[in-house]
Amino acid sequence: MEVNISRIKKDLDTINSFNMTPGKGITRLTFSSEYMQAYNYIIDELKKIGAEITICRAGCIRGRINGSDPTKPAIMSGSHIDTVLNGGPFDGQVGTVSALEVARVIVENKVCHTCPIDIVVFPEEEGARFRFGMAASSAWAGSMELDKLYKAQDNEGITYQEAMESAGIVVEDESPLVLGDVKAMLEIHIEQSVILDRQGLSIGVVESIAGAKWCDLVITGKADHAGGTPMAYRKDALQGAVRIIGALEDIAANDIGPHTVGTCGYIKVEPGVGNVIPGRVDMVFDLRDSDAANLEKLVNKLTKVAEEICRKRGLDLEISERFSIPPVEIPKYLADLLFRCAEQRGMRPLRMMSGALHDSCKLAPVTDIGMIFVPSKDGRSHCPEEWTELQDIKAGADVLLDAILKLAI
Amino acid sequence: MEVNISRIKKDLDTINSFNMTPGKGITRLTFSSEYMQAYNYIIDELKKIGAEITICRAGCIRGRINGSDPTKPAIMSGSHIDTVLNGGPFDGQVGTVSALEVARVIVENKVCHTCPIDIVVFPEEEGARFRFGMAASSAWAGSMELDKLYKAQDNEGITYQEAMESAGIVVEDESPLVLGDVKAMLEIHIEQSVILDRQGLSIGVVESIAGAKWCDLVITGKADHAGGTPMAYRKDALQGAVRIIGALEDIAANDIGPHTVGTCGYIKVEPGVGNVIPGRVDMVFDLRDSDAANLEKLVNKLTKVAEEICRKRGLDLEISERFSIPPVEIPKYLADLLFRCAEQRGMRPLRMMSGALHDSCKLAPVTDIGMIFVPSKDGRSHCPEEWTELQDIKAGADVLLDAILKLAI
Numbered sequence: 001m002e003v004n005i006s007r008i009k010k011d012l013d014t015i016n017s018f019n020m021t022p023g024k025g026i027t028r029l030t031f032s033s034e035y036m037q038a039y040n041y042i043i044d045e046l047k048k049i050g051a052e053i054t055i056c057r058a059g060c061i062r063g064r065i066n067g068s069d070p071t072k073p074a075i076m077s078g079s080h081i082d083t084v085l086n087g088g089p090f091d092g093q094v095g096t097v098s099a100l101e102v103a104r105v106i107v108e109n110k111v112c113h114t115c116p117i118d119i120v121v122f123p124e125e126e127g128a129r130f131r132f133g134m135a136a137s138s139a140w141a142g143s144m145e146l147d148k149l150y151k152a153q154d155n156e157g158i159t160y161q162e163a164m165e166s167a168g169i170v171v172e173d174e175s176p177l178v179l180g181d182v183k184a185m186l187e188i189h190i191e192q193s194v195i196l197d198r199q200g201l202s203i204g205v206v207e208s209i210a211g212a213k214w215c216d217l218v219i220t221g222k223a224d225h226a227g228g229t230p231m232a233y234r235k236d237a238l239q240g241a242v243r244i245i246g247a248l249e250d251i252a253a254n255d256i257g258p259h260t261v262g263t264c265g266y267i268k269v270e271p272g273v274g275n276v277i278p279g280r281v282d283m284v285f286d287l288r289d290s291d292a293a294n295l296e297k298l299v300n301k302l303t304k305v306a307e308e309i310c311r312k313r314g315l316d317l318e319i320s321e322r323f324s325i326p327p328v329e330i331p332k333y334l335a336d337l338l339f340r341c342a343e344q345r346g347m348r349p350l351r352m353m354s355g356a357l358h359d360s361c362k363l364a365p366v367t368d369i370g371m372i373f374v375p376s377k378d379g380r381s382h383c384p385e386e387w388t389e390l391q392d393i394k395a396g397a398d399v400l401l402d403a404i405l406k407l408a409i
Numbered sequence: 410m411e412v413n414i415s416r417i418k419k420d421l422d423t424i425n426s427f428n429m430t431p432g433k434g435i436t437r438l439t440f441s442s443e444y445m446q447a448y449n450y451i452i453d454e455l456k457k458i459g460a461e462i463t464i465c466r467a468g469c470i471r472g473r474i475n476g477s478d479p480t481k482p483a484i485m486s487g488s489h490i491d492t493v494l495n496g497g498p499f500d501g502q503v504g505t506v507s508a509l510e511v512a513r514v515i516v517e518n519k520v521c522h523t524c525p526i527d528i529v530v531f532p533e534e535e536g537a538r539f540r541f542g543m544a545a546s547s548a549w550a551g552s553m554e555l556d557k558l559y560k561a562q563d564n565e566g567i568t569y570q571e572a573m574e575s576a577g578i579v580v581e582d583e584s585p586l587v588l589g590d591v592k593a594m595l596e597i598h599i600e601q602s603v604i605l606d607r608q609g610l611s612i613g614v615v616e617s618i619a620g621a622k623w624c625d626l627v628i629t630g631k632a633d634h635a636g637g638t639p640m641a642y643r644k645d646a647l648q649g650a651v652r653i654i655g656a657l658e659d660i661a662a663n664d665i666g667p668h669t670v671g672t673c674g675y676i677k678v679e680p681g682v683g684n685v686i687p688g689r690v691d692m693v694f695d696l697r698d699s700d701a702a703n704l705e706k707l708v709n710k711l712t713k714v715a716e717e718i719c720r721k722r723g724l725d726l727e728i729s730e731r732f733s734i735p736p737v738e739i740p741k742y743l744a745d746l747l748f749r750c751a752e753q754r755g756m757r758p759l760r761m762m763s764g765a766l767h768d769s770c771k772l773a774p775v776t777d778i779g780m781i782f783v784p785s786k787d788g789r790s791h792c793p794e795e796w797t798e799l800q801d802i803k804a805g806a807d808v809l810l811d812a813i814l815k816l817a818i
Contacts, residue, residue, distance in 0.1 A: 085680075133684075192637035210636060214683060225790045226672035226695045227619060227765035228601030231662035233788060238673060239658050242651035249648050253640035263635035264647060265683045267676065271494065274623060274674045274693040275542070276791050284683040286635045356636035379642060381634045382685055 001109055003101045003397040005390055011097035014041055015081060016089045025086035025384030029154075030124040030135075031059075031163040038081045039169075042121055045100055049107040051119065056173045058136035058149055059164045061121040065103050067113040067408060073183040075408045076367070077102065077400060078120035080359060084128045088386020090393075094374060095188045096121055098397035102404055113408035115183060122359040129154045129163075137359035141366050142176035182367040184334060184407050187360040188396045189371060190388050194379030195352060202395040203349040204373030205338045210259060210288040210355050211295050211327035217244065217306065220316040223271055223279025238269055238278035240315040244306045248285060251301050257294040259353050262287050262302070290327045290353045328361045334370035341402040347395060370403070372396045410518055412510045412806040414799055420506035423450055424490060425498045434495035434793030438563075439533040439544075440468075440572040447490045448578075451530055454509055458516040460528065465582045467545035467558060468573050470530040474512050476522040476817060482592040484817045485776070486511065486809060487529035489768060493537045497795020499802075503783060504597045505530055507806035511813055522817040524592060531768040538563045538572075546768035550775050551585035591776035593743060593816050596769040597805045598780060599797050603788030604761060611804040612758040613782030614747045619668060619697040619764045620704050620736035626653065626715065629725040632680055632688025647678055647687035649724040653715045657694060660710050666703040668762050671696045671711070699736045699762045737770045743779035750811040756804055779812070781805045 018037040021027040028034045039061065043053055046063035054062045064074070079095025099119045106117065122140070127133035130152040138144035150161035164171075191197075196204050221237035245264045252262030266284040285302070289295040303319055310317040335351070342349035352373065360369040374396040377387040427446040430436040437443045448470065452462055455472035463471045473483070488504025508528045515526065531549070536542035539561040547553035559570035573580075600606075605613050630646035654673045661671030672695045679689040694711070698704040712728055719726040744760070751758035761782065769778040783805040786796040 084685075192634040193639065194642045195639070212636065222789070223792050224788060225601040225765055226674055227621065227670065227697050227763075228785075228790065229670070229764070229788055230602065230604075230668075231658065231670055233603050236658070236672070238654065238676070242654040245647065245651040246655065249640065249645070259639075261636065261638070261640055263645070263684070263686055265635055265678070265685050265687060266681055267647070267678055269674070269676055271791075272675055273493070273537075274695050275672070276493070276674050277672055278674060279792070286683050288636050354636075355638065356634055376637075379633055379638055380631075381637065383632055383688075 001105060001401065003105055003394055003401060005394045007104065008097055008101050008393055008397065009390055011100060012089060012093055015093050015097070021086055026083050026089050027085050027087065028081065028083045029129040030082040031167040035082060036167045039121065042081070042096065042100065046119060049104050051103065054173050055169060055171050056140060057146065057171065057176055058139040059123045059169045059171065060136050060140050063119040065107060065117040067115050067117065069114045070116060072115040073180055074116040074118040075404050076118040076120055076182045076185040077187065077404060078122070079187050079189060080122050080125035082124055082126050082128065084126045084382045086384060087382050088384060090190045090386055090388045091192070091381055092125055094190055094388060094393055098188045098393065098400055101397055102401045105401055106405070111405060113405065115408040117404060117408055125359050130160050134357060134359050134362045137362040140177050141363045143362055143365060177363065177366045179366050184368045184370060185360050185363045186370045186400055186403055187358060188400055189358050189373060190376045190381060191373040192356050192376050192381035196350065196373060196375035197377055197379060199350065201348055201350050202375065202392045203342045203347050203399060204352045205335050205342065205349045206354045206371035206373060207330050207335050207351050208290040208353050209328040209357065209361050210290045210353060211292055211325050212286065212288045212357060213295060213299055213324045214322040215285045215287065215299065216320050216322050217283045217285060218318040219281045219310060221279055222277070224277045226275045226277055229277060234277055235314050236277045237281040237315055240310050240313045241267065241281040241283060243309045247305045248302060251305065252298060255301060256298050257289055257291055259290045260294055260298055261355055262298065288355055292327050295327070325357060328364045330370055331368045334368055337406060338370050338372055338399060338403050341399045345398055372399055410514060410810065412514055412803055412810060414803045416513065417506055417510050417802055417806065418799055420509060421498060421502055424502050424506070430495055435492050435498050436494050436496065437490065437492045438538040439491040440576040444491060445576045448530065451490070451505065451509065455528060458513050460512065463582050464578060464580050465549060466555060466580065466585060467548040468532045468578045468580065469545050469549050472528040474516060474526040476524050476526065478523045479525060481524040482589055483525040483527040484813050485527040485529055485591045485594040486596065486813060487531070488596055488598060489531050489534035491533055491535050491537065493535045493791045495793060496791050497793060499599045499795055499797045500601070500790055501534055503599055503797060503802055507597045507802065507809055510806055511810045514810055515814070520814060522814065524817040526813060526817055534768050539569050543766060543768050543771045546771040549586050550772045552771060552774060586772065586775045588775050591772070593777045593779060594769050594772045595779045595809055595812055596767055597809055598767050598782060599785045599790060600782040601765050601785050601790035605759065605782060605784035606786055606788060608759065610757055610759050611784065611801045612751045612756050612808060613761045614744050614751065614758045615763045615780035615782060616739050616744050616760050617699040617762050618737040618766065618770050619699045619762060620701055620734050621695065621697045621766060622704060622708055622733045623731040624694045624696065624708065625729050625731050626692045626694060627727040628690045628719060630688055631686070633686045635684045635686055638686060643686055644723050645686045646690040646724060649719050649722045650676065650690040650692060652718045656714045657711060660714065661707065664710060665707050666698055666700055668700070668764070669698045669703055669707055670764055671707065697764055701736050734766060734770070737773045739779055740777045743777055746815060747779050747781055747808060747812050750808045754807055781808055
């Protein structure tokens with residue numbers, strides 16, 4: 001038994017034909033008309049194989065293929081179909097259509113199984129519209145208050161709830177997922193890094209998912225005239241900031257652990273004009289590690305270095321934590337199962353860490369989660385160049401098929 | 410004979426009552442309604458003392474007090490009344506109202522003089538609206554093509570010419586200033602640095618004005634996922650940029666000359682979101698030195714270091730010169746005259762360099778220029794905290810009065 005690669009291709013092509021930025025990568029913001037076309041396509045495809053559709057809390061799609069014992073906890077699989085601005089055609093989509101295709105194969109082959117199999121789609125994974133990443137999965141699993149999500153606004157002041165209702169979505173089951181509802185959640189995702197691609201491998205089995213901390217740093221100096229102020233008399237907030245950003249790389253790369261990463265992706269300088277010494281810099285640091293102690297160590301070391309840099313330069317520094325997500329351990333039995341399924345297909349799976357967060361992580365408090373990675377060409381993701389070979393997606397979906405059957409039977 | 414400090418205070422208070430950002434410093438963008446109120450106030454005050462008003466090229470005000478020989482070249486003095494965004498109450502205004510007050514004293518005292526005395530206001534010195542600094546003075550002196558200035562657009566796409574005409578300004582004399590029109594141009598300006606303030610002095614006599622080069626730097630790397638991309642596999646454009654910005658400070662402070670300054674006041678990161686490694690950074694470097702060879706040395710050294718940083722990191726680098734203004738030497742006889750005038754008033758003038766550029770610099774190709782600096786409290790400028798004591802402005806204006814009379818007689 002194996003998945004049908006042509007159907008996977010058709011699913012991806014169809015979903016990606018619903019795109020707000022043709023020619024400039026894929027943009028499909030949650031609850032936009034393009035999003036709803038993709039959303040309804042998934043529902044229609046699930047209906048074709050007799051799945052029982054329920055629109056759950058926060059607009060999540062749950063398409064259930066019943067097994068012989070409806071009282072058993074479900075085996076769940078799926079991902080998201082929203083994208084970042086000008087993103088790629090695979091991030092989220094691969095996990096969604098792989099789960100759909102696995103369900104088709106199971107139904108077509110009339111495979112006997114005991115547990116229900118749930119194919120799911122989580123809205124707003126990227127946070128590109130409502131600024132909360134993994135929003136619906138968090139709300140469904142109960143780690144984010146539903147009311148907070150429903151009131152979250154997009155750039156135009158439209159709330160999540162208003163947008164969902166305008167899109168015609170009627171939630172049929174507002175209840176959160178609780179322990180016992182789901183036996184295991186399995187998600188395929190593109191790796192979004194270079195490791196599998198560089199090693200020429202098709203399958204990664206995730207053993208842990210990095211925790212993340214986002215820190216806001218505000219550095220305040222003195223906005224003076226760029227021509228009239230001698231170098232020795234300056235309190236240049238940007239000169240302090242660049243030393244801290246440099247230290248971020250140095251510390252993350254060398255001083256903590258093998259899986260530590262640190263990124264400054266956002267920096268804003270005030271007043272931000274060429275002939276004025278920067279008086280204030282705002283920046284956001286994204287810090288990740290699969291080891292909670294290392295993540296703490298990274299924050300502490302960086303804070304110390306930043307304070308020292310600012311003290312020496314007579315700059316004021318404020319550091320605040322915007323959010324913190326602890327690392328997630330994948331249960332060993334699930335990682336081992338996925339690993340064995342891949343080996344039995346003749347693949348060479350690689351045990352690895354996920355640096356990125358995914359919807360599954362948010363389900364970890366209420367179920368066991370497992371993740372399969374497929375390669376990202378040249379590691380690219382969140383950009384139009386994002387690419388994964390269909391053969392690799394098929395490999396991942398075949399492993400998913402085998403694992404779901406082993407768990408559902 | 411001396412200037413009247415109360416009238417100077419009233420002039421400053423009146424001009425600064427025309428303010429687009431009350432409570433948040435002074436903002437008076439060229440040709441805005443606030444600007445035009447200040448502009449018309451100056452014209453009215455000049456008319457009160459019988460000055461002959463001509464609106465010159467680019468909207469410059471020229472208020473002429475005729476002497477006994479109208480064929481002689483003029484002694485010119487003045488400055489600007491436009492400001493940066495949220496700037497201070499003295500930058501430009503001090504030079505404008507001092508020249509106006511000096512003219513009043515000369516007229517009131519019926520002082521005989523041979524040469525015409527021209528009180529001038531140059532629009533758009535700061536470049537805060539149309540993005541060209543010293544715009545009108547450059548155009549009037551012929552170093553900037555009038556057509557280029559007239560077509561320059563503000564953020565809303567309104568051209569300089571459209572804005573000038575909407576403000577009701579009708580240019581009466583479109584001719585550029587040429588050699589022989591003006592015998593000398595004298596400008597008082599706030600120092601915009603800490604030197605006079607730290608030494609407790611009232612008067613600086615400028616001997617040279619730093620040249621400036623603005624360089625645009627574009628660094629291109631790879632925008633990858635901040636969580637999924639190990640430190641060793643990154644091409645983070647910002648990490649390259651911060652090393653270059655750091656080198657800018659190190660080189661300007663230590664490696665070139667005593668008057669070298671270098672500033673990065675503008676930086677833009679793309680895509681500019683927290684969880685994506687920066688793929689591109691745009692920045693502007695403002696480089697200044699009173700010695701042309703040092704300025705060249707600074708650019709060359711910085712270029713070499715930037716290329717090396719980018720080469721090692723696998724980043725692409727483009728450096729282009731946006732503009733270049735050579736250093737200006739003040740004619741020795743004028744600096745000496747201003748120095749003597751100050752000494753004769755019992756002041757302790759300081760010979761110094763100007764790091765900032767001023768309208769006068771743009772007139773250097775067509776006339777001899779001289780500049781007087783008055784202290785900036787704590788060196789602050791281009792910010793709401795900008796402050797100069799009235800007594801110091803009076804000291805500067807008295808020196809200006811004496812020097813103008815010596816030159817005009």
